[in-house]
Amino acid sequence: MFITSQNATPVFKDFTLVLPAVAVGNVGQLAVDLLISTLNLPRVGFLHTDCLIPMAGNNPYTTGKDDADELHTAAEVFAAPELKLAVLQLRAPIVKRKSRCFRQLLLSWIKASGFSRAVVLSSSHAYQRDDQQLQGTPLRYLVTPSLQKCIGDAFKDLGWIEMERMPICPGRLDAEAEEPRLYVPGGGITKGLYIDSCTEDVPLAVLLIFCSEGDNVPDALALVNHMDDWLHLLDNPNREPKWKIPTSWNLLFGSGIPPALF
Template sequence: MFVPTGADWCPPAESTLLMPAVSVGNVGQLAIDLIISTLNMTKVGYFYTDCLVPMVGNNPYATNDDNAKELCTNAEVYTLPSKNLTVLQIRSPLIKKKSRCFRQALLSWIKKSVFAKVVLLSSSHAYQRDDQQLFGTPFRYLVTPALQPFVSDVIKELEWKEMETVSLYPVVNDEDKKMSVPGGGFTKHMFEDCSSQGIKMAVVLKFCSEGDNIPDAFSLLSHLNKWLHLVELPNENVTSQWKMPVSWRLLFGSGLPPALF
């Protein structure tokens, strides 16, 4: 259930919703962090749910001592009316067997808010790619039938590659195929739910491995920016326009204590 932090809030007209899947390398979540921090988005509410692992912490996007004391929770909503943009950041994993309940709550909120489109940022295990996925770009997309007519031209112009279907029984029978996003969390089921309910949704993901996934977040976001134009980049390889939040300074801990040496 969405709870506004102040007065009743509703998204701007024709607003785009960006959200991550809790997936391999947390790439989608890191990319959302960069968006919120770079665009200096305003927090307007949070999700009150028992479907996510409970979490509380300091403001991850603090800019001074005063707002550093603000608390953050496991699912919060940010907005930037000037760009008709709304962002849902998810900071903790789903509790086992509650994925469906969480997706239903999200879908209900999405319908109530009448978002123009939803974009899910995700990732998938690089080591589980099949032969056709080993070549070319590491990025893939999925688009629901409701959104397809509105984005087909721009996707064709960008030369993006759609997520391939893979064989149910490799070698034995290559005719039966299915969509698979290994390591993608609720990506596949959320996409299927949105497809069946007529919601305009796109998935943008990258194949990656666990480790230091900051470069993956930068590249995924730069890839997405070619479509949504969140910031102006001099060229597609520039990452300096994205602002890393202060919380990333301790992303891998505080380093080795000098006493060890």
């Protein structure tokens, strides 16, 4: 599944892996873009799988003409050995009916590579929140039992809110008698990957934000700042993190209105 782009296969033993879920607003992918661009992470390989819709394009993190024509694909891995950090960027949706297969491939790679933990950046439909989720911050987290043993009360100490469980049919009279279940509408593989990680004893955390489609740059900044409160990847403790906007974001909303229309 993983194919290196270097002379030697990189070693990810005890690394932290950060990856996005292709979800509403593409917030996780935008947040990963900020992480790769700001830390100037080099590409070390890519994932080859038929579970993703194939795509290719120019370098989204180009800094000049020298690297602008580099070919980039649907699933690429970037790494910073000095930070013990690897980042997987996904740029294409999962092929219909191959979600389970892709989740299993991901978890197999995570376990085989020896990652110490995985962090999934995701999002969920804001309009499907219940009453308790309308209060306070739109940021939530999920953590598997395996990772919970390692970090203890770290998330509670940060004041984070765990993703609430809800009854299947909240409006029914007997809804309170139902066992609450995890519900992540618009989250793509988020829920399935979390449940699979719990089952397979994979140390994994999900950080997500409630959002709507539109200009999701502020959501991405909020999510990546939220993650950095925990991981401390930016070395500027006395001020808010300053994230570097990738070159590809210049055309995030198209190239503008052609003057010839007027």
